[in-house]
Amino acid sequence: xxxxxxxxxxxxxxxxxxxxxxxxxxxxxxxxxxxxxxxxxxxxxxxxxxxxxxxxxxxxxxxxxxxxxxxxxxxxxxxxxxxxxxxxxxxxxxxxxxxxxxxxxxxxxxx
Amino acid sequence: xxxxxxxxxxxxxxxxxxxxxxxxxxxxxxxxxxxxxxxxxxxxxxxxxxxxxxxxxxxxxxxxxxxxxxxxxxxxxxxxxxxxxxxxxxxxxxxxxxxxxxxxxxxxxxx
DNA sequence: ACAATTAGTAACTATTCAGTTACAAATATA
DNA sequence: TATATTTGTAACTGAATAGTTACTAATTGT
Numbered sequence: 001x002x003x004x005x006x007x008x009x010x011x012x013x014x015x016x017x018x019x020x021x022x023x024x025x026x027x028x029x030x031x032x033x034x035x036x037x038x039x040x041x042x043x044x045x046x047x048x049x050x051x052x053x054x055x056x057x058x059x060x061x062x063x064x065x066x067x068x069x070x071x072x073x074x075x076x077x078x079x080x081x082x083x084x085x086x087x088x089x090x091x092x093x094x095x096x097x098x099x100x101x102x103x104x105x106x107x108x109x110x111x
Numbered sequence: 112x113x114x115x116x117x118x119x120x121x122x123x124x125x126x127x128x129x130x131x132x133x134x135x136x137x138x139x140x141x142x143x144x145x146x147x148x149x150x151x152x153x154x155x156x157x158x159x160x161x162x163x164x165x166x167x168x169x170x171x172x173x174x175x176x177x178x179x180x181x182x183x184x185x186x187x188x189x190x191x192x193x194x195x196x197x198x199x200x201x202x203x204x205x206x207x208x209x210x211x212x213x214x215x216x217x218x219x220x221x222x
Numbered sequence: 223a224c225a226a227t228t229a230g231t232a233a234c235t236a237t238t239c240a241g242t243t244a245c246a247a248a249t250a251t252a
Numbered sequence: 253t254a255t256a257t258t259t260g261t262a263a264c265t266g267a268a269t270a271g272t273t274a275c276t277a278a279t280t281g282t
Binding site: 031064 | 257260261
């Protein structure tokens with residue numbers, strides 16, 4: 001379980017996306033995170049390790065506990081990647097929408 | 112090479128992201144796509160099959176050739192997922208920026 | 223008709239991945 | 253001090269992944 005480690009690979013797993021969702025607005029220790037899933041605690045621990053290694057989750061040690069929280073900054077990379085295509089697809093969809101509206105209008109006029 | 116097939120898993124692979132990039136603005140047949148990579152043509156064919164199965168690439172048959180193009184609509188899912196956290200990270204980063212500015216100001220005043 | 227081009231797929235391999243259980247280390251509590 | 257809690261990690265398993273080569277099918281060009 002070692003090799004490529006980037007944000008895109010990290011968010012490919014649905015469990016990890018769910019962990020990000022849970023940790024997005026509040027800090028939580030590892031056991032509490034694990035309670036939300038059917039998989040074992042070590043499995044969740046590994047997921048959090050991966051998320052931490054690519055910066056998606058930050059960890060604050062407090063005694064024997066480790067409080068985890070989603071790190072907003074690292075999500076920018078994903079947003080920016082998707083967003084670069086946004087202008088492009090928006091243009092296409094706007095054209096489609098316009099087309100559908102025209103067709104709708106024509107149908108109304110026929111009546 | 113079969114099972115989960117969703118947009119997030121599809122874009123996890125760097126080769127597939129590069130294929131999307133290449134096919135974002137122009138249509139291209141499979142061999143032409145393959146020329147951009149060091150891997151074999153069948154390997155590229157499989158990547159495109161995966162991209163097609165989750166809607167990220169559309170294929171138009173024309174004789175023996177198959178013209179491939181990135182499909183903007185399916186990328187929205189990724190954009191929306193990342194964007195839901197945007198307000199959150201923006202808030203955090205603005206706070207950080209403000210903090211740095213304050214520190215900078217203080218340093219200026221000390222001189 | 224024959225040769226060349228374009229592409230899909232089968233069969234195989236090596237690596238990575240997500241999960242498990244078992245154990246050890248550190249900290250907190252009785 | 254003894255015990256319970258929180259966590260990380262090692263060792264293992266089975267499935268998925270990304271790649272390969274070899275082959276076939278369909279279409280195009282000579």
